Amino acid sequence: MKAMSNGILTLLLALVAQFTFAQSKTISGTVTDSSNVPLPGVNIIIDGTITGTQSDFDGNFTLQASVGDVLVLSYIGQKEVRITVGSSDFYSIQMEDDAQQLDEVVVTSLGLKRESRSLGYAVAKVTGEDVQGRAEPDLIRAMQGKMTGVNITGGGGAPGQGTKINIRGMSSLTGNTQPLFIVDGIPFDNSVNATAGAGQNTVFSNRGFDLDPNSIESISVLKGAAASALYGSRATNGVVVITTKGASTRSRKGLEVTYNGSMMITNLSGIPDYQDVYTQGSNQVYNGGFIGNWGAPMPDHVDRINQEYGTNYTKTYSLYPDGTPYPDGTASNPVSNRFPGVFPDLMQEYTMPDGSIRNVSAPYEIRPNDIIGGFFQTGETMDHAVSLSGGSEKGTVNAGFSNTNQGGIVPNQFVRRTSFYTGGNATLDNGITVSGTVNYVNTSQQSPKSGASAFNDYFGGGGGSIYARLFYLPRNFDLMGLPWENPADGSNIFYRALDNPIWISNNNFYKSDVNRAYGNLTVGYDIADGINVTVKAGINSYHDFQRYNSVPGGISDALGSVRTVDVNNTERDFTALLNINKDLTDDITLTAVAGLNANERKLTRRSVTGNVIISRGLNITSGTSTQIVDYDFLSLRRLYGVFADVQLGYKDMLYLGLVGRQDQSSTLPQGANSYFYPGASISFLLSEAVELPEVINSLKLRVSNTKVGNDATPYRTLTNFNIFNPFTSPIYGAVNRASLDNTLGNSTLKPEFTTEFEAGLATTLFNNRMSLDFTYFNRTSTEQIATASVARSSGFTSQVVNVGELNNKGIEIGLDVYPVASDNFTWNTYFAFTKIKSLVVDAGPNGEIFIGGPGSSLGTIHRNGLPYGQIFGTENAKDENGNLLIDKATGLPFASAQSTVIGDPNPDFTLGITNSFKFKNFTLRALIDWREGGDMYSFTAASLMLRGQLANSVNREALRVVPGVYGSNQTFQPILDASGNTIQNTTPITAFDSHFSNGWGAYGQDEVNIYDVTTIRLREVGLSYALPKSILDKTPFGSGSLGVSGRNLWWKAPNMLEGLNLDPEVLAESAASNVQGFEYGATPTTSSVSFNLSLTF
Amino acid sequence: MKFKFNNIRLFFGASIVALGMVSCELDDLDINVDPNSASEASLELLLTNAQFEGLNTFGGGLNNSTMGFQAINTSSDDFNFTNSSWNGTWNYLYSGPLKDLEEMINAADAEVTPRYLGVAQLMKAYYFTTMVDLWGDVPYSEAFKGNSVDEKNLEPVYDSGADIYADAFRLIDEAIVNLGKSQAVPVRGDIIYGGNASKWIKMAKSLKLRLLIQTRNVQSNAGAIQALITEGGLITSAADDFQLRYGALKNPDNRHPMYQAGYAGGEAGYSYFGHQLMSEMLANRDPRTPFYFKRQTSSLLDPEEPTDKQTIPCSQRADCTYGYFPLSDFVADAVYGVSASSLTSSQKAYLAGFFGRDRSDPSGIPNDNFLRTTTGAYPGAGLFDVSASLTGGNKFGKGDGIFPIITSWMVKFYMLEAQIALGVNTGMTEAELLADAVSDQMAKVIAVGTAADANAKADISTWPDEYSWPITYKTDDAFVDEIEANYPADGTANQRLGYALKQAWFANFGNGYEGYNAFRRTGLPADIQTPLQLPRQYALSLPYAQDEVNLNSNTPNKVYDSPGSAVFWDTLKFQY
Known part of the structure; x- marks a missing residue:
């Protein structure tokens, strides 16, 4: 590719004729x-x-x-x-x-550079510096909190784990809500490629991770429909327009070489406040096989508790075969109990009363252990990036190399990303411009199997994940001290029939290896003054090779297996533009673009599973006894569109923009696959038109109303038959089978539309010391192409429909203040405030769409009249006054007959506050994020309560009574006494019953596990020092800086379960999922500190 | 404005180079034909799916729970459900196999492919009458019309159970006619009878008998049953049994659900077997015992030792009848005629392997997967209980067992009930009929069990020499003779039917529907242990699925354990 673009350049240079002027x-x-x-x-x-x-x-x-x-x-x-x-x-x-900052230039649709003042809509801008050296190798996460209207949530703390980004709320009920990524003018696929559900033991990335923050020149986020309409059908969710350094047109003379390096350490972001008073067991009796911590007191607490409560606990936890107790404070060894012959060191010879010798478990000390802190490690990351940039008057050439090697907090967990780019642009003497970039990136990710405990423990899960029970292993279980592997055959060793997290982290992995190449070639020509034609073509293609393996010797997959998944994604894109910049009169300017765009996306996926690994260590499908092709899938779609964007300016103070695009898509029914959508915007510089008070340096008002259309995913118009793997009968052999797809296709599918009204103002005040940008938007998505659930008695699970209406409205406030600005000291504060209110106006014929989630009726639901994506689950039965109904026999609450909406995961608002202080050569900056409101169902909280793990559960000697009134579980009404009054519950229960039975935890009703996840977070903090000239002069370096950065170093979620210390900013499902408001007990978040060095020479 | 034509030429030349990069077919939009699925499916492909997925569903969790309703195991034995409990099952049945069956019926032609049609009609009759037995009124006449061109319906009405039964009789009669026709091509894809029409006709008649028995309390069926028996052609030998034989493949996992629970997972062990069932079979010296139950341990737990104490069944309750077998005077007396303290160590070790639960014991689940009695060689094709050994991890047995659906012994139990309760003449004495039924089932147990595990000896008289058990089981013949001899021929009809249905309780192990239906129909057997806890009443039907409640406005309200929710043929409406 590089040779090719250089070749063309040379060719063009050689052919160019020279023109001169009089x-x-x-x-x-x-x-x-x-x-x-x-x-x-x-x-x-x-x-x-x-x-x-x-x-x-x-x-x-x-x-x-x-x-x-x-x-x-x-x-x-x-x-x-x-x-x-x-x-x-x-x-x-x-x-x-x-003076007017409004005159800054922003990159808008199709890479067009526009003066900010002329835009009738908001565009958010992030520079490369904003995302570099931030202790965050994931570009999308590095953008967190830096823009209004953009909500970014990391999936979890595993290296390379996915990140969800939503712009101005979610505009699709069941479809994609992720914005379109455009890199150097060509769409950049950011798919998750989740080839298994959230219950599988994987750590999904999304392909936006292939972008290295070091390679970024600038980012423009086109938030609203008005800004993004030219991109057409895929712009409904907003557009992230990225310009890489490879495509930089910033002119430099000579050659500049920049090196950025950083070293980062990463740790778990929070550890629950565990209780260390009670052992494993139930009902205050020790049981060395349990997971729950409802056993007898630990030895150190026996005397105290006996004294306090008059109990008669002893320090005996096990008996020898003759009934003699083990020494005080010790128990039989939980591992040698299960594997008596395997570890001679953990055994002892015991003389029975009759003189015979028995080989029994040696004593094992009962004491609390630091399980979490022992298992997790400090992740280490090295990051290097070199970029070269050089040029002359005629053009520039950019090239770069970067390598990130990020280690996780779990052993053997990492992601490595290596990328190269080269690009350049040249302006030939005859006015032809040629530019192009070529990028290659390899991203390889590995993680020990780390599925969520929700699926590994509850829901009849088969285990196999390090998180199956890691966060709630018994406090007295010495995970780090006890053996985890059978020395004879490498098989799993644990105290019960589960896979030991250490054994998993050494053997069973999810791996993904991505090779991605993308590039583009752009040729432009100024036909005449103010008229330019540009043609851009590009390809973005990757292959993701995923492999999941389980070695033999485990519990969940005793014989071992290996699964391989090949994902190939290729996108081709072609755009031709005609640009016109003319002054029509002295007062009226015309800026117009007309163009056409053609796009093709092709995706193939193929998965093969091999079962029963023949030779331990050989994790290939051909090294297994049986293989099966799970699926072999192809998806192809095309779209082309013609569009125009006309902007008329009057006296540099009033601008009228008109935009329109006509798309034709392969995914809609033939003959009805063409659709048009228009928009209009006005920008008015009030400060140019009238005299304003002196404090106001500038004031711009803007308003726009734009419609964006969208097509469907491929193959949604018909209902076809799926071929399933054959049933292999012992009598009839392999018998093939087929089933009619349970999603109803729609042969009259129409495009969906999002119409957005946006109004805002931008002003600079107090000698430009303060600037304020306020936006109100109101977007309504109609005719949504949704996969809506239908009653299964119709024969189908769902139908593809054009349904209803989804509304998102909100305000965005960006406030930029320089409280102090002197030569030596500058203090800048930037507030990014976003408040979005979503409303499902019409969720189709049933008034609701159940999206799914962890259970068949626990998950996310869209329901008429409620905000987007509510949490749906079971609740405890209550009387009309909200009192819990209590079963008199058990003293426990019981489920109401039907599941219902039990939480709203949407935040009330988010606020990011960035403070930066510059003092001489020092810069200190800190980003504080505040997320107010929103609910989450936390499986970690449920499990820790259920298992008696948290410090707040140490008070458990006394009986307790659940507050409520007696009720009937048949009528769901309170039971009344003779005079018709409700009867207060007085049935006492133990702490164990109240938590473990139908109580307050994973075995209780879903509503109990809903928490408000208001969080205040120190997202970023950093100190950098620019090397002064006096030092640099003695070196070959032109500039240099040193820095230290921290990320997620502190956070507080005050309304979560006390002592849980779980960072709620995780995604239960992949970033592509519409399920929200869940935490399944998988990879927790991390906090990081990095040391950065930047040198230019 | 001065154009420079050379440059324009050059520009377009370069543009074409650029365009070449992205391909030349971008204007072809007629590409939305799904290459991943077929626009048509043959009857045989649909048939296999409708049979396998449907029977696999009925043979899975629902089967396990209905066994639990009758104390065979502890699944769902507290009857404590919400609308979520069977949401997935209901959804899967309607949107999967039942729909495929309907597609098949719509596509089959009574003249061209009458036998496919007949098979599909019979499958539908069995499936839907079973749906009625479980849920009462269900969508039927308007179901599966989501893709109908003329009558598209996404919220079908609920038909009454009685109407669905009535239509099932019609389907059966039509099926018999259709199966009697000739078809140019053989029926393929039939994993039950391999396309054998005469066996399907036997199934049809036997299904009809089953439905006539089921509805005998709400309509007078004696004449119809008599006619059916007189006409003959019922399933009366094992060769004609309507059953699903599972596969042995792990991937995709076609193995018996009971096998999957007991042999495939690590932590996921089989739910506990009922203590009463195991205790009585041991006491009876029932030779099916080592086929049904696989012991995993012979170690004794020490009630003084803290960890053991928590693990011992019923250690936290005082109201168990059976409790921990080696320490249970009740069990020791029933099985060996001695008190628990007088058991020999080998007897104790043997009893330790029968590790289940008293009915509906609500105690927390300790770490006892490796102690629990798991499923044996029948019906799940696990291991024969030669000695106590761990299962799990996909390492043992094959899993290609059977789900007995309508078998010769079930037909004989139906005939017996007809003779006792309705005075129908079967041409045999009641005791003979019962002996025949038990004998048929015993033979099936031995056949399936010995095929599953080569260590299982079919000749029971050799067992004392082959296996070192501290118990001597009766031979199959002696056992059957004793059942026949003990038949209370002079007792009341209720006593006789109770005796028969108690034998059916033992015999229908692996099919929960028979016992669940029989109990709601007759209240028999009457000597099943009372549940230790009763958070809810006996499940007279199952709650509707949550999604159905949400999405189909025709879904009736019901409280599944209240008498008003009893299935139409249930006149007893049993309540504790």
Whole structure:
């Protein structure tokens, strides 16, 4: 690819003919900004002609002009300068900064650079510096908290684990809610490629992870429909437009080499406050086989508890075969009990009363252990990136290399990402511009099997994950001290029939190896002054090879297995643009784009599972006894569209934008697959039009109303038959079978539309010390292409429909303040506030859509009149006053007859506060994130309560009474006494029963495990030091900086279960899932500290 | 404006190079034909799926729970359900195998493919009458119309159980006619009878008998039953049994659900077997015992030792009848005629392997998977109980066992009930008929069990020499003779039927529906242990699925354990 683009460049250079212009005399000059820094690339035009030039890298220019010509110098960010050519041949011109920050240039749709002032909609901008050196190798996560209207949630703390990003809420009930990623003008697939459900023992990434923060030049987030409409059907969820350094057009003279390096350490973000008073067991009796911690007191607490409660606990936990107790404070060894012959060291010879010798378990000390802190480790990450950039007046060349090697907090868990890029652009003398980039990245991820405990423990799970019970192993179980592997055959060793987390982390892995290449070639030509044609073509293709293995000798998969999944994804994209920039009159400017876009996406997936590993260590499908092709899947879709975007400007203060696009998609029914959507926007610079109070430096009002259309996923128009794996009968052999798909296709499928009204204002105040950007949006998605559940008695689980209506409205406030700005010290505060209210107006004919979740009726539901994605589950029966109904016999609450909505996971608002302080060469910055409200169902909380693990459960000697009134579990009404009053529950129960039975934990009703996840978090903190010139002068380096960064170092979720210390910012399902508001007990989050070095030479 | 044509040419040349990069077919949008699924499926492909997935579902969790309703095991033995309990099962049946069956009936032609049609009609009659037995009124006449062009219906009405039964009789009669027709191509994909039409006709008649017995309390069926028996052609020999034979493959897992629970998983052990069933079979010296039950341990637990204490069944309750077998005076007396303290150590070790639970013991689940009695060689094709040994981990047995659905012994039990309760003449004495039934089942147990495990000896008289058990089981013949001899021929009809249905209780191990239906129909056998806890009343039907409640506005309200929710043929409406 590199050779190819260079070849074309050379070819074009060789063929270019030279053109010259008529001249009268040669003038020259230099252009500088207000601080006398030379300005390269300033446009210098002789007024009223198309003759002109640009200043070079040192701000110099030469031009043929006649006396009396007026030179118009324009440069973005500077005020226009007009100079009349006189007798002098040399002109030294100083340009003035344009005070209005509104004049900053932002990258909008299709990479078009627009002055901020002209836009009738909000665009959020993040620079490369904002995401680099932040102790975060995941680009999407590095953007967290830095923009309004954008909600980013990490999946968990495993290296490479996926990240969910939602812009202005979720605009699809059952479909994709992730924004479109555009990298250097070409769509960049950010799929999860989840080839197994959340219950499987995997750690899914999403392919946005293939982007290295070090390679980023800038990011524009097109939030609303108005901003993103030109991208067409895929822009419904917003667009993240990324410009990489490879495609940078920033001109540099000569060659600049930059090195960024960092070293990062990562730790678990929180450890529950465990109780260390009671042993494993139940009903206050020790049991060495249990997981729960409802046993007898630990030896150190026996005397105290006996004294306090008058109990008669002893320090005996086990008896020898003759009934003699083991020594005080010891028990028989839980491992040698199960594997008597395997570990001679854990056995002892015991003399029975009759003199015979028995080989029995040696004493094993009963004491609390640090299980979590022992198992998890400090993850170490090394990150290096080198970028080269060089150029001349005619063009630039960029190249780079980066390598990230991130180790996880779990042994043998890592992700490694290596990427190369090269790119360049050239402006040929005849006005043709050629640019292109080529990128290659390899991302390889490995994790010990780490499925959620929800599926490994409850729901009849088969185990096999390190998290199956890790967070609630018995306190007295010495995970780190006891053996975990059978020395004879490497098989699993544990105290009960489960896979030991250490054994899993040494043997059973999920791996993903991604090779990705992408690039583009762009050719542009200025047909005439102000008219430019650009053609861009690109390919983005990757292969993800996933492998899951279990070695023989485990419990969940005793004979071993290996599964391989091949995912191939190739996207081709072609865009042709006609750009027009004209001053129609002195007052009216025209900026217009018309174009066409064609796009093809092809995805193949193939999975093969081999069962029974023949030779231990050989984890390949051909090394197994039986193999089966799980699926072999192909998806192909195409779309093309024509579009236009016209912007008329009046006196640089009033802009009218009109946009429209007509798409034609392969995924909609033939003949009805074409759809059009328009939009309009207005930007009005009030501060230019009228005199405003002096404190207001600028004030812009903007308003837009735009519609965006969207197509379906492929193959949703028909209901077909699926071929299943054959049933292999002992009598009839392999018998093939087929089943009619249980999703009803829709042959009259229509495109879906999202219409968004957006209004906002941007103002700068107090000598530009404060800027405020306020946006209100109201977006309504209609005719949603949804997979809506139907009553199964119809024969189908769901139907593909155009349904209903989903509304998201919200406000975004960005406030940027410089409380102090002096030469030596600057303090900047940036507030990013977002409040979104979603409403499911119409969820289709049934008024609701159940999305799914951990259980067949526990999960996410969309229901008319409620916000998006409610938590649906069981609740305890209550009377009309909200009192719990209690079963008189058990003293426990019971489930009401039907499941219901038990929580709303949507946050009330989010606020990110970034403070940065610059003092001389030091910069200190801190990002605090506040998420207010939103509910979550926490399996970790449920399990820890159920198992008696938390410190807040140590008070368990006394009986207790669940507050409530007696009720009937048949009528679900309170039982009344003779005078018709309810009867207060007085049936006492033990702490064990109240937690373990139908009580407050995973075995109780779902509503008990719902928590408000309001969280305040120190998302980022960093200190950097720019090396002063005095030091650099003695080195070959032009600039350099040192820094230390922390991420997620502190957080507080005050309304979660006390002492749980679980960071609620995790995703239960993959980033592509519409299930929200769950935490399944899988990979917890981490906190990191990194040390960064940046050098330029 | 001055165009520079050379440059334009050049520009377009370069553009074409760029376009070449992305392919030339971008304008072809007619590509939305799913390459991953078929637009048509043959009857044979649908038949296999409808049979396997349907029977596998009825043979799985539902079967386990209905066994639990009758104290065979402890699944769902507290009758404590919500609308979520059977949500997945209901959803799967309607959107999977039942729908495929309907597709098959719609596609089959009474003249061209009459035998496919007949088979599908019989499967539908069995499936839907079983649905009625479980849920009462269910969607039927308007079901499966989600993709109907003319009558698209996403919220079908609930038909009354009686109407569905009535239509099942019609389906059976039509099926018999259809199966009697000739078909140019053989029926393929039939994993029950391999397309044998005459066996299907026997199944049809036997199913009809089953439904006539089921409805005998609400309509007078004596004449119809008499006619059916007189006409003959019922399933009366093992060769004609309507049963699903599971596969032995682990991947995809086609193995018997009881096998999967007891042999495949690590931690996931089989739920506890009922103490009463095991205790009585031991006391009876029932030779089916080592086929039904696989012991995993012969170690004694010490009630003084803290860990053991927690693990011993019933250690936290005072109201168990059976308790921990080696320490239970009741069991020791029943099995060996001595008190527990007088048991020999080998007797204790043997009894320690019969590790289950008293009925509906609500105690927490200790770490006892490796102690629990698990499923044996019959019906799940696990291991014969030669000696106590751990199962699990996919390492032992094959799993290609059977789900007995309508077998010769069941037909004989139906005939026996007809003779006792309705005075129908079967041409045999009641005791002979019972002996025939038990004998048929015993033979099936031995046949399936010996096929599953080569260590199982079919000749029971050799067992004392082959196996070192401290118990001598009766031979199959002696056992059957004794049952026949003890038949209370002079007793009341209720005593006789009680005796017969108690034998059916032992014999229908592996099919929970027979016992669940018989109990609701007759209240027999009457001597099943009373549950230790009763958070809810006896499940007279099952709650509807949560999704159905949410999505189908026709779904009736019901409290599944209240008399008003009894199935239409249930006149007893049993309550504790």
